Amino acid sequence: MANAVFVAPFLLPATVRFIAAAALLPDVRLGLISQDPEERLRDDLRAALSGHYRVTDGTDAQQIADATRVMARHLGSVDSLLGMLEQLQVPLGEVRDALGIKGMGAEVARNFRDKARMKTVFEANGVPCARHRLVHSAVEARAAAAALGYPLVAKPPAGAGARSTFRLDGDHQLAAWLDADGPGDASPVLLEQMVIGAEHSFDSVVIDGELIWHSISRYLPTPLEVLENPWVQWAVILPRDISGAEYDPIRHDGLRGLRALGLRTGLTHMEWFRRPGGDIAISEVAARPPGAQFTSLLSYAHDVDMYAAWARLEIFGEFSPPERQYAVGAAYLRGQGSGSVVAIHGLDTLQHELGDLVVEAHLPVQGQSPSGTYEGEGHVILRHPETSVVEAGLRRVVEVARVELGEVS
Numbered sequence: 001m002a003n004a005v006f007v008a009p010f011l012l013p014a015t016v017r018f019i020a021a022a023a024l025l026p027d028v029r030l031g032l033i034s035q036d037p038e039e040r041l042r043d044d045l046r047a048a049l050s051g052h053y054r055v056t057d058g059t060d061a062q063q064i065a066d067a068t069r070v071m072a073r074h075l076g077s078v079d080s081l082l083g084m085l086e087q088l089q090v091p092l093g094e095v096r097d098a099l100g101i102k103g104m105g106a107e108v109a110r111n112f113r114d115k116a117r118m119k120t121v122f123e124a125n126g127v128p129c130a131r132h133r134l135v136h137s138a139v140e141a142r143a144a145a146a147a148l149g150y151p152l153v154a155k156p157p158a159g160a161g162a163r164s165t166f167r168l169d170g171d172h173q174l175a176a177w178l179d180a181d182g183p184g185d186a187s188p189v190l191l192e193q194m195v196i197g198a199e200h201s202f203d204s205v206v207i208d209g210e211l212i213w214h215s216i217s218r219y220l221p222t223p224l225e226v227l228e229n230p231w232v233q234w235a236v237i238l239p240r241d242i243s244g245a246e247y248d249p250i251r252h253d254g255l256r257g258l259r260a261l262g263l264r265t266g267l268t269h270m271e272w273f274r275r276p277g278g279d280i281a282i283s284e285v286a287a288r289p290p291g292a293q294f295t296s297l298l299s300y301a302h303d304v305d306m307y308a309a310w311a312r313l314e315i316f317g318e319f320s321p322p323e324r325q326y327a328v329g330a331a332y333l334r335g336q337g338s339g340s341v342v343a344i345h346g347l348d349t350l351q352h353e354l355g356d357l358v359v360e361a362h363l364p365v366q367g368q369s370p371s372g373t374y375e376g377e378g379h380v381i382l383r384h385p386e387t388s389v390v391e392a393g394l395r396r397v398v399e400v401a402r403v404e405l406g407e408v409s
C-alpha cells in the first residue's frame with residue numbers, strides 16, 4: 001500500500017480526471033490538497049479519497065508542506081506527492097526536498113520551469129536548440145536582436161499556452177513591442193532566434209534515466225501561427241508508425257536533453273522542430289503530463305488509460321510501455337468573428353463523411369463565450385489504423401467546420 005498526496009488548486013474537469021485515476025488505483029491511499037472545496041468532486045471520487053485538506057493558495061510551497069505534514073500524520077506517511085499543473089512543479093519539488101519525499105526536487109523542476117535556464121543547460125550539453133538571451137531592458141533587447149538576428153520570438157521565461165508570445169521580424173516590430181510589452185527588471189523576457197520548420201512533440205517516459213517509451217506528434221500548423229490568426233483552426237496528429245529513422249534524432253537528443261536537465265523518472269512533454277534541411281531543434285519541455293487533450297490522445301492511440309499510467313508512474317515508478325494501435329488526431333474548432341457562439345456550420349457534412357472515425361467530440365454550444373486560447377471553443381478527436389485516413393479527416397474538419405461568433409439574440 002502506498003500513501004500519496006495529490007495537489008490540485010482548482011478542481012477543474014481536466015484536473016479531476018488525473019485525480020480520479022490516482023484515487024482509483026489499487027494499493028493507493030490518496031489524500032487531496034486543494035483550494036476548491038471537496039464538495040466540487042463527485043460522490044464516488046470523494047468516497048475514494050483517504051483525506052482532504054483545503055488551503056487558501058494551492059501553489060504556495062509552505063501551505064502545501066503544512067498540509068502534507070497533516071496528511072502524513074493522518075495516513076501514517078506520505079510516500080509520493082503529485083500534481084500535473086505546470087505552475088506547481090517547482091513548489092512540489094521544494095516540498096519533496098523539505099519533507100524527504102522521493103521524486104523530482106526543486107533544482108530539477110526549475111530547469112524545466114525556467115526556459116532561459118533550460119536553454120542554457122541544453123547549450124552547455126550540446127543539445128540542439130534556438131539561441132537565446134534573457135533581457136531585462138530595451139537596451140538589452142536591442143543588443144540581443146543585433147546579436148541573434150531576425151526573425152525573433154519574444155516570450156515570458158515561465159509562460160504556458162503560448163501567451164504573450166510574439167514573432168518579431170525587424171527593428172520596427174521590436175520597437176513597437178518594446179513600447180507595448182517590453183521587458184523590465186522584474187519582468188524579463190526571453191528572446192530566441194525563430195526556428196522555421198515543422199513543429200512536433202515528443203512525449204516520453206523515463207525511469208532511472210532510461211527511455212522506456214515515447215510518442216511523437218505533429219502540429220498542423222504551429223501554435224504560434226495559430227495564435228497570430230485568431231480564426232485559424234488547427235490539428236495535431238499522432239502518426240501510427242513512429243519507428244522510422246527520421247525520428248532517431250529526436251529520440252537521441254530528446255533523451256540527452258532530459259538527462260541534462262536532471263530528470264530521473266517521469267512523464268514529460270517536449271516540443272521540437274524539424275528544419276527544412278532535416279536537422280532538429282528542441283523548443284521546450286514540461287516535466288508533467290501534456291495538456292490540451294493530449295493525455296486523451298495518447299490513451300486513444302494506445303488503447304490504454306494514460307491518466308492511470310501516469311499516476312502509477314508517479315506513485316510506484318512503474319510503467320508498462322503500451323504499443324501504438326492507431327493513428328489519432330485532434331482538430332481544434334475556433335470561433336470566427338466576435339461575440340459568443342451563435343452557430344456551428346458543416347457538422348452534418350462531417351458527420352456523414354467522418355462519423356466512423358470520431359472517438360470524442362466536444363462541440364461548442366450556442367451562447368458559449370470564446371476561450372481566448374489556441375484550444376478554441378471545442379475539439380474533435382479522430383482515430384483509425386491508417387495515418388493517412390486520420391490526416392485527411394483532420395484536414396476536412398478544419399476546412400469544413402465553422403464556428404460562427406456574433407450577437408446571441
Ligand SMILES: Nc1ncnc2c1ncn2[C@@H]1O[C@H](COP(=O)(O)OP(=O)(O)O)[C@@H](O)[C@H]1O
Nearest residue numbers: 130153159160161162192193194195222223224
Ligand atoms: N524559437 C522559436 N522559434 C519558432 N517558434 C517558436 C519559438 N519559440 C516559441 N515558438 C512558438 O511559440 C509557441 C509557444 O512557445 P513555447 O515556448 O512552446 O511556450 P508555451 O509554454 O507557452 O507553450 C510554440 O509552440 C511555437 O509555435
Ligand SMILES: [Mg+2]
Nearest residue numbers: 161162271284
Ligand atoms: Mg509550448
